[in-house]
Amino acid sequence: MKGYAGFYYVYADDRVWECSLRGRFRVKKQDFIPGDKVMILPETEEKATIEKVLERKNSLLRPNIANIDQVLLIFARKKPDPDYNLLDRLLVQVSKIGIDPYIIFTKSDLVEDSIGPVIEYYQATGYKALNVSNKTCQGIDRVADLLKGHITVLAGPSGSGKSSLLNSLKPGSELKTGKVSEKIGRGRHTTxxxxxxxxxxxxxxxxxxxxxxxxxxxxxxxxxxxxxxxEEYSYNCRFKSCLHDKEPDCAVKEALAKDQILVSRYEHYIQFLHEVMERARKY
Ligand SMILES: Nc1nc2c(ncn2[C@@H]2O[C@H](COP(=O)(O)OP(=O)(O)OP(=O)(O)O)[C@@H](O)[C@H]2O)c(=O)[nH]1
Ligand SMILES: [Mg+2]
Ligand SMILES: [Zn+2]
Incomplete structure (x- = not known):
């Protein structure tokens, strides 16, 4: 779960063990990160030593966590308004490492409509999305179901309600939450x-x-x-290698013109494409 002051805290058999390292790991200066799966040998009721570390199936750098099963992308419906550019970036990043993204919209108590056209678009596209409120507890049970048996990372902008969501799921954990600034409508990096x-x-x-x-x-x-x-449109592009940018007879651009593709999605795609190309040029 975490390393702290020379000890590693390991979750096993429904409780937390304070673990120290065997000589072998200490010599290798083995660095464990949250999410690492290890074998432990109990020494006392709550102390153990780490005997073995299993291979990581994946790991993220920011946050530095291993063996992630799913990422919940947390965005508020309001205060702050959802930043769909950031959401689309996160969807790319998470999909690229082969992890299933799940979009959770918080603060549903602050809006009238239960869903909204943009969220409907993401759902229709095949992204899983859920509306919750940490105030009224709407949807919290569904989130609890998602977490069972998994290692989950919550990601999203400051003030979107990540820590509040964990507090709703686990009353008593009292994670620090912050106020969203009235002036800028953003959180202030509480976690x-x-x-x-x-x-x-x-x-x-x-x-x-x-x-x-x-x-x-x-x-x-x-x-x-x-x-x-x-994807469904791209089969009809003139070129198989079409990047849906400046090519002629692009079926994706045709779908965009017919409002079948959300303008912001296409704009973000083009913006990201140029970023990716810019980067490739530098190396
Ligand atoms: N009305 C309403 N307010 C919420 C909801 N969830 C969180 N908030 C408020 O939004 C503010 C920010 O919540 P946090 O949980 O600290 O946000 P965070 O995503 O953890 O922010 P960082 O730790 O800075 O990344 C707090 O004042 C919460 O009380 C919700 O569902 N409805
Ligand atoms: Mg937080
Ligand atoms: Zn095309």
Whole structure:
């Protein structure tokens, strides 16, 4: 779950063990990160030693967590308004490492409509999305179900309600939450460190909010694959290698003109495409 002051805290058999390292790991200066799966040998009721570490199936750098099963992208319906550019960036990043994204919209108590056209668009595209409120507890049970048996990372902008969501899921955990500034409508980065906490039968990492994100390095042809809704049209592009940018007879652009593709999605795609190309030029 976390490393702290020379000890590692390991979740096993429904409780937390304070673990020290065997000589072998100490010599290797083995660095464990939250999410690492290890074998432990109990020494006393709550102390144990780490005997073995299993291979990581994946890991993220920010936040530094291993073996992630799913990422919940947390955005508020309001206060702050959802930043769909950041959402689309996160969807690309998470899909690229092969993790299932799930979009959670918080603060549903602050809006009248239960869903809204943009969220409906994401759902129709095949992204899983859910509306919740930490005030009225709407949808919290569904989130609890999602967490069972998994290692989950919460990501999203500051003030979107990540820590509040964990507090709703685990009353008593009292994670620090912050006020959203009235003036700028944004949070103020209340959460700073990274650890996994146990919620029900799952482990979850709350993470500090962020507002900007560089796309991972990739080939320019790769990006379009992360915009799921483009695929059905792309078969009708004149060129098989069409990047849906300046090419003639592009079926994706035709779909855009017919309002079948959301303008912001296409605009973000083009913006990201140029970022990816710019980056490739630099290296
Ligand atoms: N009305 C309403 N307010 C909420 C809801 N969820 C969170 N808030 C408020 O939004 C503010 C920010 O919530 P946090 O949980 O601290 O946000 P965070 O995403 O953890 O922010 P960082 O740690 O800075 O990344 C707090 O004042 C919460 O009380 C909700 O569902 N409805
Ligand atoms: Mg927080
Ligand atoms: Zn095209």
């Amino acid at each position: 700073r460190h990274v650890e996994l906490i146990s919620v029900g039968r799952g482990l979850v990492a709350d993470t500090p909010g962020f507002s900007a994100l560089n796309l991972p390095e990739m080939k320019r042809e790769e990006l379009k694959g992360y915009f799921l809704e483009f």
